Amino acid sequence: MTQHHAPDELAAWLRLAETAGVGLETARRLLAAFGLPANIFETSFSALHKVVPERIAYALLAPLSETTQALIERTLEWLQQPGNQLFTLADSGYPQALLDIADPPLMLYVKGRAELLTRPSLAVVGSRNATAQGIANADRFAEILSQRGLTIISGMALGIDAAAHHGALRGAAGAVEAGSTVAVIGTGADIVYPARNRSLAHQIAEAGCIVSEYSLGTPGIAANFPRRNRIISGLARGVLVVEAAAQSGSLITARMAAEQGRDVFAIPGSIHSPLSKGCHQLIKQGAKLVESAQDVLEELGSFGAAPAPRGPSKLAKSVESPAENAADDDKEKLLKALGYDPVSLDLLAARSGVDVATLNAQLLVLELEGLVEVLPGGVYRRLG
Missing domain, CATH: 1.10.150 (DNA polymerase; domain 1)
Incomplete structure (x- = not known):
């Protein structure tokens, strides 16, 4: 290509x-x-x-x-570097999927494996300020879907995007003919934004692909990021929204996907979580509710031979009750008392019959084990 x-x-x-x-x-x-x-x-x-x-x-x-x-x-100097390419609307290598959208980019700067732009793919998007559970979901879904042959597309932002890229890279390393990941960025292809994703960007450039429609040197201008979302959805067969507030860029991507005739998927969450509001809104509007990577695969249908994951999948493990891994009955009782909605310490004490001092100690252990997270306002939520 x-x-x-x-x-x-x-x-x-x-x-x-x-x-x-x-x-x-x-x-x-x-x-x-x-x-x-x-x-x-x-x-x-x-x-x-x-x-x-x-x-x-x-x-x-x-x-x-x-x-x-x-x-x-x-640009000519940049194109001399290994792995760097530029595709124009007139090039045979320009992705057909983008030619089918209403406003295809004039040019695409590509760094890495350009062939991924024509592979079966799924976009995974969500909040930059994601919860621990949201990040775990994005990572696990992306890993399994990548193992099964789908290329995972996202925007290399913090939060859900970065988790999806990490999971996809790991999934690609765990199967012979797996997918990988494509990062569609809102800056020039020679700029890493945000800077803390520098290591991730290098991994994607090596094993995946970085794409931009913006000329080299273009900085991280706020207006460019919503615009690049049409490329994220345009390259993909569908868009999976993991976590999103009621008004967020992820919902823009989902709307663009629907307008482009792509499938829209959403993972439901707690009715009390602000980051579930966007997903619930999408589901009300007709997005497909998904609880596992298999749900996505069944909706997308066949996209060619893909290898089965090697060994037990992390997603399969994630549906096991955390209590099954708890070392004693006290943990099991506390997890049951927590339920799956955020709960205050006082209410948890009333439910469990355990004094606050003991609860604090038990909750700290569960938090360190990744079974509980503390939300703003000092409320606790069970994970997994």
């Missing part, structure tokens, strides 16, 4: 993308009228003015700026 560009050809594409006033819709209109970008810059003002407003026609005919020339040179 390697794509080679002549310097002049690449320069014309970059010049078109960098021309003031030329967005995706205008660029597609120009390409439809005149063919490849090089033809656009050789067209007369009067011909251009029939397709675009006067100010854009003048901008297209203006001399190449020093800034754009520097970007062209920087």
Whole structure:
């Protein structure tokens, strides 16, 4: 799927993308009228003015700026590095799935295994401020689905995105012909954002793929991240929302997926958790409620031969009662008293009949074992 560009050809594409006033819709209109970008810059003002407003026609005919020339040179150097590629709308290697959406990117900067962009895939998205249980769910679902041959697509943000990428990478390492992971980012492909995901970005570039529609050097501008969500959903067969508040970027991705004809899945949660509100809203609107990775696989249907996971899956283990692993009856009774909704210490004391001092000690042990988490406000919630 390697794509080679002549310097002049690449320069014309970059010049078109960098021309003031030329967005995706205008660029597609120009390409439809005149063919490849090089033809656009050789067209007369009067011909251009029939397709675009006067100010854009003048901008297209203006001399190449020093800034754009520097970007062209920087991009050519970037493409010399192993694993780096650039696909334009005119390239045979451009993902067909994106050609089918309403506003496909003009260009895709790709770092890593570009062939993953044409593999069966599922987007996994959710909150940046995820709970411990949400992160565990994203990780486990992604690991199993990757083992079963699906490529996991996400946005390399903190929280659910990062957990999905980590799980997918681990799943890809555990099966012969597994999927892997694709990170669609909202910066230039030469920038890691957020910086704390630097190690993850290197792992994805090695075993997966990093994709951006933004030119090299583009910083983390807030407006770019919701826009990149259409690529996350567009590349995938479906979108799984793990945790999301009532108003969040994950719901934007889910809406785009529905508009693009993709399946939308959501994991339900506690009625008391703010991060379950978005998922419950989606389910009310027709998203498919899923409780296991198998639910997703059954909905997506066959996508080619895929290997079975090696050994017991972590998802299968996750449905075991934590009490089965508890060392004594006191833990079992406490976990039963906790239930699955957040509960205050006083209410837990009343339910269990255990004094607060003893409860604090027991809860600390359960928290260290990953069986309980403390939520804001000093309330406790059972995990698993």
